[in-house]
Structure formats: structure tokens, C-alpha cells
Amino acid sequence: METTKTKEIVINTEPFVVNFGPAHPSTHGVFRMRMTLDGEVIMDMEPVFGYLHRGLEKLAEERTYTSCIPLTDRLDYLAPMSNNLAYCLAVEKLAGIAVPERAEYIRVIIAELQRIASHLCAVGFFLNDCGAFMTPVLYMLRERERILDLFDMVCGQRLTYNYMRVGGVSQDIPEEFIPALKKFLKEMPGWLDEYERLLKDNEILLARAKGVGILPRDLAINIGASGPVLRASGVRWDIRRADPYSIYDRFEFDIPVGTAGDCYDRYRVRVEEMRQSLRILRQAIKDLPRGEVRSEVPHLIRPPIGEAYGHLEGPRGELGFYLVSDGSIAPYRFHVRAPTFINLTALADMMRGWKIADAILIFGSIDICMGEVDR
Amino acid sequence: MKFERYGIGIAKGLSVTIRHLLRRPITTQYPEQRLNPSRRTRGNELIWDKDKCTGCGTCAKACHIGAIHISTSTNQVDNKYEVQKYEVDTGYCIFCGLCVEACPFEALFLSYDYECARYRRNDLLHDKEKMVETPERKVSGYFYPKRAAKLPKQSLLVDNDRGKRHER
Amino acid sequence: MTLALSGKDIAGKIEKKFPGCVVESAAESLLVKGESLLEIAAYLKNTPGLDFDYLTAVSGVDYLDCFEVVYHLTSLKNNHSLVLKARCYDRANPVLPSVVGLWRTADFQEREIYDLLGISFEGHPNLKRIALWEGFEGHPLRKDFL
């Protein structure tokens, strides 16, 4: 920089590189940001990942279609039910398998509960990244615990559910599930109000998050962002509405969108989505029919030669599975369209020019799950 | 930062945190206080029924980790298969439960027990003798609703009064 | 519902504009020549009525005799989708044009395909390995990688 202005003291500064991560308290996994800093200001940022790469796509190529389901649990470990469902939708599309009515409803209930659980985590950790020392995240993990209890009841695990099956779900929900869910639905709006009181209008949070890390509408589309990140930028695009899979066309719900596309909007969109999910849940348990939960599917599924792309609106965005079948019992190609992986594309653009503290905030607001990014 | 709200937001937040002082925490002190796990718990062991198993090996095929080893021999007298070796390496097992689902003879179960830490890797290798059902090693109701009905009711946080919001 | 546009209809339109570029067209997908991929993609993105402004996913498949790269295109404006494919047959040095200039979504995804399948994307601003480390030998998602 040779532009020395007159009568201005030019202090010779030098940019320096800081590695945030791979092991850092707020990188949500093993993620590394190579930041070039000028003092506190971020000049450039390069995301480096792959520390958690397990070669899931290769592993899936030698497993049967059913035994790929546990693999999908390990993609986005904060929302495994959605992953299960997305994969099952893709296989059902590939093999042309119908799903019983009751199973569809159970799927919707479980997927919406999963969305709430995942958003609770996302919002909680985002607020934690702002520096609200553990309080919001612990409150929200408490409510997530209530949801995990329900999942535990349904499928016997709290983290890797392996619940959805091709052609339905693995088992019917137990009879104590619906009363517990009703209790949860009754309580949850009050909890949400409490979180709102805790930090929604907090002046410091507004100062920190409003106008920070703006992702403009056009860039958000071009970058392929999806989920709350895309909607916070003002694009009313929700696959539940745009391309209703399962039975989402039967429910009434709104799509919350942001206006500015900043961190605060992303936080608001997630909170509003939780409320909409509660709305869907209420409708779903009202109409829940009786009947089978799993259609007759052979033990080893052999879909016809072809390919299918099944997608759904996961908590973090559009989760898609691109499957290619060669007629055998294992997928020929198993590709995951991981939403957070693609949302990361915009990270450097959002961060440039902001300070280190903002970088953490922006990173937290796009809600990353490294299990999905690295696969 | 603009103080357009004159600190009301901060005051609201402070009221929420101070109110928690009056509520009971939800934490359970684990070794002393125990919660009942789900009736469908996929506990960290497999339980195998010697009498029902025919040695067909469906479970081993369903296991995508390859944690189940089974070898059979023919029993010339009764003219049927006999299971020679049945081993599960619970160190590899991911407890997905696909083997339990696959078993056509209801001979394989997951356990209700969840405390299975061992000091040696060898102890994680469970063979025929270790995998039988005993009163201490209860069978989980995963995929067997009739068995699930006999197990104690799962303790749920939604039923718990601790940590409750005081109704406004 | 997102309307899945038939590859055949689009093929007709493209044939008019870029004759000889469409290799194969089916109801669900459209296979184009690798060399003309970029022009066709730009046409699909910028033509009113098509408006494929959103690139959902880029996937690479190894069919042993060729590599196929699949572009799932969506138009947020008109709510329709299209599957675009391109192939490259050179196994030793497969090359395809990069679409990063049109949709920046492709940035990381093309890097991933380069990393795992070994397809080079011409014109990509920062084509290097993404999941594996620099210096890793081979491309794991290829069917002949053991």
C-alpha cells in the first residue's frame, strides 16, 4: 500500500495468519479457518476441512440398501432422523416403493421433532458463540433432552437412531409416545417464550448480530445456500412447500423469512421455524391414522437400474441423496448433497472485513455440522 | 450498539436467569440416581437364544460392520445344523439393531443393560456362553413389543416436575 | 411440486441454439457434450422461462468406461428442475469445464469431485484437494481404487 495521505501518521502494520482450529472451542467440530488478520480485522479467510472424512460415500457402495441407513445417522449427528428420512425417500424413489399412511405421519412427526431438536442446538450454540456464557445453550439442551427422550422411546437410541426404513419406519410408535408428545407440545411454546425473553431483545446481542455477516439474496442463491441461511436472506424457498415430499402438502404452516440476511435474521428464522414445526406436529397427531407402519419390502432391496435424487428440507437445509443403482443389492453411487457443506461456500464472503469476534458469530449462525461437511 | 430499548432487553434476560434460582435443577446424579432407560433401549450387548437359533447366519449377513462371527456344523444324528461358534465383537458393533430385525427365528435380542465399559478389548468379545439371557442381563424390547411391555416404564423428562416453569 | 422438466423438451431448445451439442436426452435427464457444457449451462441459467438460478447438487459418477458429472438444476423462480449431465471418457486425464463462474455452489463440490474422482475442472479458481490431504495418491471414489 503506497497511498500515504498527507498529515496522516502511517503505522506500518503487517497482516498475520491465525489458524482457528482444527481444535478450537467454537469451531463446532474439527474445522479450521485460516484467517489473515490485520489487527482484529479479517482480511481473508480460507476454510480447511476434511479432518473428519470417513469416506462414507465409498463405504456405502459396498453395503446393502438397508444397511446404508446406519451410515446416514453418522452424517449430521444433530439431525440423524432427517438423514434417515432423506435416504429412505431417495431409495423409495429409486425402487418405486410406497409407504403406508401411518408411517408417513410418523415420519413427519419424527422429522419435525428432529427439526426442533436441531434448531435448539443451533440457536443455543449460536448464542453461546456470542458470549452468553453457556446459559442459553444449557436451557436449550434441556428441551432437546425432552425430544431425545421421545426418540429414545421410539427407537431405543439417543444419537444414532436408525429408525426410518425403506418403505416405512422400523417399528410402530409405542402407546405412551403420543401422551408424552402432547405434554411436550403443551410445554414447548412456554419454553420458547422464555428463550425469547432471555436474549431476543438483548441490546448487546442486537449490537453484535444485527447487520453482521450479511449474505445478500442474489449471492445466497448463487452460492446454493439452503435452509434457514437461504430463508434469512429473504428467499421464500422451503422444499416442504416447493416440492412437498411425504405428506407435507396436507399441513398448514408458514415459511418464516428474514429481510437483511444477517446473523440476527438467521437466528430469528430458526426460532420461528421451531414454532411452525410445533404447528405441524399438532396437526399431525390430530390426524394420525391406524394401520401398518412398514410396507412389504424384500430384505435385500434390488432397485431397477437407474438413478434417483431424493431430497428434503432438513434442519440445516436441503439434504439430498443422489443414488445410482446397477440392479444389485448395493448402491452403485451414493452421493450426499450435504447442506452445510454447500452453505460453507459463502463463509469467506460473509466474514471478510469483520472482526474475529464476528467471525465466530457468523460461523455459528450458519450452523455447521462437521460430520456432514466431511462425510 | 444503540440503547434504543434502554436496557430493557438486558433486564428481561436478567429476570429469566434469576428466576431459575428458584427452580430445581434437572440434573440426575448418575451413579446414585438412575433413570429407567427406554423399553426399546439398544443396550451395549447382544443376547442370543441358543434354542431358537438355527444357525442360518442371516444376522451375520445383515451386520454391515462384520461384528458377528458364526460357524455351524451339521449334526448327523438329528439331521440339523448346530451352531459351533457364535461371537460378537461388541467393540466393533454399532448397535444399529439390523441383526435383531433380520433374525427370522426371534433368537437374537439387544440387551437392556447399558453399562458395558471394559478394561480390556478382549472382554468386549462376547461368545456363546456370555450371550445368554440371565436375570441380570435383561432383554430389551427392541423389535419385540411383547417383551417391551414387561420392562419398567421409561423415565421421561416431560413427566418430571423438576426444572418446571412456574405457570404464569 | 417442483416440476421436473423433461430432458427431451430442453434438448429441442438447446439443439436449436447449439446444434450437435446434445448427446442423449431422456425424460429425466439430458446428456450434453463436455466441451459445450459451459455454454449450455449459461444458456439454461440466463434464458427467461428456464431461469435455472440454483444449482442444487453436483455429483460425479464413475461408470468405468467414462466419468459422468451430474448437475441438478433448479429454478427458484419458476419452481422447476432439470438434470444435466456431461461425460468425459479420458480415464487418465478427465477434464470438464468448471461452472463456478455461473453458480458458485459448484466451488466446493467440484473440488470434492476432483479430490475423490480425479476429474479436473478447467477454469476453477482454486482446484485442490478438499477432503484428503495434498499428496494423497489416487482418487478413492473411483471404482478401481482399492
Place this chain on the structure above:
Amino acid sequence: MAMQMLPPNWPGNFWAHWAIFAVVILVFVLLMVMFFIWLERRAMAVMQARLGPNRAGPFGLFQPAADALKILIKEDIIPARSDKLVHWLAPVVAFVPAVLVFAVVPFWGGALLADLNIGILYVVAISSVTIVGIFMAGWSSNNKYSTLGAMRQVASVVSYEIPVVLSLVGVILLAGSLSMQQIVAAQDIPFILLQPLGFLLFFTGALAEINRAPFDLTEADSELVAGYMTEYSGMKFGLFFLAEYAEALAISAIVTTVFLGGWRGPLLPPWLWFVGKVVIVFFVIVWIRTTVPRLRIDQLMALAWKFLLPLALLNLLITAAEILFWPAVSLWVLIPINFAVMIVLVLLWSRLFKLGWGKVEV
């Protein structure tokens, strides 16, 4: 420097008094720090719907002792390319001033080490020496996180000293003395009622000086891992930890002395009043830490220079005018006036106050 020496009939002149009191104060500081660590963890835990430490001793009261023992026997790691002498010296430099402050804090009517007639000046001067230690730690660690954290600390302390001192001047005007003992004696009405704005400014500034939330940028755990302490381990880390809590204790004690009437109070023995008030002030600090997010560095600076400093100047001006023009008026009359002034000024300034630069074009 003239000292008003206290109980004159001690055996062995003043030396015995100093020696005994020094030991008493050290023990007091260490015990209170341990209690504070327990209190912070416990109160915070309950406010976060958890239990907090409850295993070591009754209610987990011995947890800090157990932690101290653990930290004592930890390996002391010195980074390979650090400046070893400075790295070793930094915790000491940080810890000593925090304890020295207590020399002038009155625990009782006459119970203090030295009643300096410039007590407050001494407190202000000594307490800012701590940042030298922190900067030494940050610089000598040869770690970028540490350097950034230390830089932030120096910047914030330098800025916040000014409003803090200015808000104290109002109190000094009212008390008519710089001596801590005299200030307590002057508080027939606690100065928090007479100087509400001064208290607000002082408390905010003090939070920033001891880098407590929402101004804990120095060791912002979600950004800088642990700030200047990143490379410290073992007892050196322990000393920083102690220093941090000793500072919090010192600030609580000063707030108590200057604004809450010190040891004065009915019925209970004075030292209990003093300790009780200190604990309450510290609890408020913990409470705030539990609730609010962290500020950014430029917002921290803006708050000091654009919000606290002008208000502190205005507060000083108004207090001085009140004392000058109404020397005879009852202090009770001033309470509503000062509260009205505070509300008007804070509301007005909240409207005027605006943050400047957020994003920098690069």
C-alpha cells in the same frame, strides 16, 4: 506522605500491626477468593439449571481447594519459543497488585492496614498495574491468541480507567476526602443513592477493568480460547486465576466501601456487614455474567469513550454544582434530584449514542 496510623498502643510499634494485618488480609483474600470461585460456579450452575460442584465437602464447598491442589501438582509447561523470564514473572506481576489493593480497604471501624489519606488514588493506581502482568503474559507466550487477548485487555483498561476515576470523583466531592475510612464515615446515606449515575458508570467500568462479562474479551473463550492465559498451566495459571478473582473481590470491596456504606449497618457486627455486601456485589457480577453476551472490541471502546466518558463528566459537573450552590441543603433532597438526573441523562444519551464502524472494507 502522611499516614494516619491506627491503634497506637500496639506492642512493637507499628510493625506488629502491619505484620499481623498483612497476614490477616492475605488469608481473608485467599479464603474469599475460594468462596467466590465456589459461589460463581454454584450460583451460575443453578441459574443454568444444573447442579454445579457438589461432591467435595458439604455443598461442594471444598471444590476450590481440590482444584487448587490439582493445579499445584500439574506440570508446568513453558512454550519452547517463549521469553522465559517474562513468562515466569507475569503471573506474579498480575497477582500482587490485586492483593495490595486490600491494604486500604476498611473492614471495620479502625481495622485496616493503612488508612492512607489518598486511599482511593492508591486503589486506582495499584489496580491498573495488573494489566502490566497480563500484557507480559500475552507477549511472552509467543502465541497469537495470547497477544490478541492481552492487546484487548490493555486497550480496554486504558479506556475504562477514565470514566471509572471520573465517576469516583463525584463521591470524593461528596465525602470531602480521599481516604477510604473517611468516605465510609461520610456515608450516613449510602452514596449509591446520592450518586446513582456515578455508581452505574463505576460498576460498568469496573466490570470492564476486571474483564468480566459482558466485557470479557480478554479471555473470550469462544474466540481466543483463553486469551492471555492460553499458554499457561499449573500454578502459574492458578495465580492468574487467583488474580482474576482477587480483582473481582477488590472491585466488590471498593464498590461496597465507596457506594454501599462499607461496614456500616445496624445490628450485625460491621465485618459481617462488609462481607455480606461484598458477596452481594459479587453475586450481581456473576448474575450479569450468566445472562449477557459479549461485546465486540470496537463496541467496547465506543461504550467507554462515547457513552461512559461524557456521562461521567456530566455527572461530575452536576455533583460539583450541587455542592457548590447548595452547600447547606439536606442530602435527602439530593436523592430524588440525582435519580431524576440519572434517568434523564441515560435516556438522552441512549438516543444520542451510536456505534460507528462495523465492517471494514478490505
